[in-house]
Amino acid sequence: MKIIIVKSFLLVVLLLLLPGCKNRSGNDENLKKEYVLHLPAGNDNPRNSEGDFITLKDGRILFVYSHYTGTSPDDHAHAYLAGRYSSDKGKTWTDEDIKMVEQEGIMNVMSVSLLRLQDGAIALFYLRKNSDSDCVPLLRISNDETRTWSDPVVCINDKEGYFVLNNNRVIQLKDGRLVFAVSMHKSPGDTLFSNIGRIWSYYSDDNGLSWNPSIEIANPESVVTQEPGLIELKNGDILMYLRTMSGVQYFSYSDDRGETWSPVEKSNIKSPCSPASITRVPSKGDLLLVWNDNGTDQKRTPFNIAYSKDDGKTWINRQVIEANPEGSFCYPAVHYTGKEILISYFNWSTRGSVIIKLKTRDVYK
Numbered sequence: 001m002k003i004i005i006v007k008s009f010l011l012v013v014l015l016l017l018l019p020g021c022k023n024r025s026g027n028d029e030n031l032k033k034e035y036v037l038h039l040p041a042g043n044d045n046p047r048n049s050e051g052d053f054i055t056l057k058d059g060r061i062l063f064v065y066s067h068y069t070g071t072s073p074d075d076h077a078h079a080y081l082a083g084r085y086s087s088d089k090g091k092t093w094t095d096e097d098i099k100m101v102e103q104e105g106i107m108n109v110m111s112v113s114l115l116r117l118q119d120g121a122i123a124l125f126y127l128r129k130n131s132d133s134d135c136v137p138l139l140r141i142s143n144d145e146t147r148t149w150s151d152p153v154v155c156i157n158d159k160e161g162y163f164v165l166n167n168n169r170v171i172q173l174k175d176g177r178l179v180f181a182v183s184m185h186k187s188p189g190d191t192l193f194s195n196i197g198r199i200w201s202y203y204s205d206d207n208g209l210s211w212n213p214s215i216e217i218a219n220p221e222s223v224v225t226q227e228p229g230l231i232e233l234k235n236g237d238i239l240m241y242l243r244t245m246s247g248v249q250y251f252s253y254s255d256d257r258g259e260t261w262s263p264v265e266k267s268n269i270k271s272p273c274s275p276a277s278i279t280r281v282p283s284k285g286d287l288l289l290v291w292n293d294n295g296t297d298q299k300r301t302p303f304n305i306a307y308s309k310d311d312g313k314t315w316i317n318r319q320v321i322e323a324n325p326e327g328s329f330c331y332p333a334v335h336y337t338g339k340e341i342l343i344s345y346f347n348w349s350t351r352g353s354v355i356i357k358l359k360t361r362d363v364y365k
Helices: 002-017
Strands: 034-039 048-055 061-068 079-086 098-101 108-116 122-131 134-142 162-164 178-186 198-204 226-232 238-243 248-254 265-270 277-280 287-291 303-308 316-322 329-336 340-347 352-359
Touching: 034 079, 048 329, 048 340, 061 108, 061 340, 098 122, 122 162, 178 226, 178 238, 198 226, 198 238, 226 277, 277 329, 287 329, 287 340, 303 329
Parallel strands: 048 108, 048 352, 079 108, 134 162
Antiparallel strands: 034 352, 048 061, 061 079, 079 098, 108 122, 122 134, 162 178, 178 198, 226 238, 238 248, 248 265, 277 287, 287 303, 303 316, 329 340, 340 352
């Protein structure tokens, strides 16, 4: 009897150490988290959409998102950019919106990316949407910690069309170059809106005053490619990740600071046609992935988190943020506050923006 117990114990230990077991790469337990802000839809406010964070020099955190007005929650409905502040590292937030950017587009403004530049200024990127063939990213700069903003700079001037730049997507490389990636779905001469986005990156070496396009990224399989994101790898290359309808995220790589790219290829990240977010954890140096771990259908659930110690080749310690099988959770933004992580996302069931707070130690448990 004792021998059987010892053998069973050794077998359990061996199984737990094998790659792919739940304690390493498939932890199905819900992640320990704290809900710190929920902005559900309300009267004359049919949707509060995805946004992004910035930490100010006085320690406050600003969260900027799209505040919809009227009666429609549609992507093309009216919206302006609104902000909420936290003075305690994201635990509590101000009750009232501060209007950051008026509705400049005929349809709306949306998809915010906030970035602290290497010179200390704050960059605010967002989409100005006029029609289904006129949607472009704009940039405003603040030199006084978001109290005032510069006039907008149009970031794409070499072509016209409907360009998608997601929230929490713009990066600055170690050498100072600004880079973002877009998918273009319709130009003024097209009659139909294409689900297969044409993909480019744009880069700036003068802090966003002017922008240059990359070559168009090859898509040999003609897969549905949309909503690209970027992360700089430890070797200086840039990884681009894209949502598709193929059951996985696709990857492309640049070894020349975003000017040329490899053809898109399948990654090992199971995913519906829903955007992922990949960021680098400052305190660890690892990559953090937030995404819908679901390659079997197009539902945006479950909503998960994992990390990579090898710059995206493998992902471990998968944990569940939201597990509701009828839910729809998407468009994450990730922000680091020392030993804690803030994640915002859009919850379609409430048509609202949600912010949760995690302990870094719980993500790495």
